[in-house]
Amino acid sequence: MYEELPAPAGLRCRWRRSSTTTEVGRVVPDGCTDIIFSATGGEVFVAGPDTSGKVTEMGPTDLHAVRFDPGVGPAVLGVPAHALRDLRVPLAELWGRTDRLCEELSSAPDPSAVLARVAVERLRATPPDPLTQAIATAVRTCGVADLADRLGLSARQLHRRSLAAFGYGPKALQRILRFDEAMSLAWRGVPFADIAHRTGYADQAHLSREVRELAGVPLGQLIRP
Missing domain, CATH: 1.10.10.60 (Homeodomain-like)
Structure with a gap:
């Protein structure tokens, strides 16, 4: 199951994906950057902007995320977008320790809402290039x-x-x-x-x-x- 949810300005959407079986899918480029929480693994990572389609295979999973409008993610993440191009990177590599955030996400009824709140707070502090x-x-x-x-x-x-x-x-x-x-x-x-x-x-x-x-x-x- 994949579902997109409304999100505050600057974020394209919140989304969640859950599956009890192994699934094969295709991710295609959209100019966006995502912060993704895996409730299955208890980790948070960043999906950078892709340049081409990729086939992905995922086992049973429970993912919650925010997707930024094109050009917005780097202001939140603190690195230029080209440094994340075609990569999946642990959020801790960009923000330092994320233990408290992971704990909050693990106990939240809607982890994507937590990610949206954190993202909006950072956007207010460091807005994108005008x-x-x-x-x-x-x-x-x-x-x-x-x-x-x-x-x-x-x-x-x-x-x-x-x-x-x-x-x-x-x-x-x-x-x-x-x-x-x-x-x-x-x-x-x-x-x-x-x-x-x-x-x-x-x-x-x-x-x-x-x-x-x-x-x-x-x-x-x-x-x-």
Whole structure:
């Protein structure tokens, strides 16, 4: 069972996943960073921004997490996003000892609510780079040179800011955010040709190629129940 729950501003969602058997799944890039508590193992870890789809195999598990909007996680975690790219890292490596947090999570009726509270407290103390949201919004429809001009940055400055906030350069960020938007529409049952038009792909064939490259499987297979 996988379920997404509402979360405060700055967090895309809270989520939980539980299973009593071994499951094989696929994680695809979405530009986000997660803090995950494993109630099964009593540990907290960070899932950094991914660059491609990954097949995962998990035994019986009980996971509770918060997922940050693209560009927000590094402000909470205290490290640039590119340092976490394609990695799963114990939270203690970033924050120091997390014994008290693990104890609170282990006894909480809703561990994801605890993670959300802690994340919001840290966001208030260390908010993201003010340009982060502007980059995430404009990069979807804007070329790199035009985006840099719009933000008053050089191409090199934009690349550096993008790596630190998202874990990707602006071109890779554009591909991944567009792919994530396409996936959201696909899960809602929007026809693939309409998805391609609405998300800025040249055509359905372009959408299909991008999904294969980023996820590793065709779109139809990716959203199959």
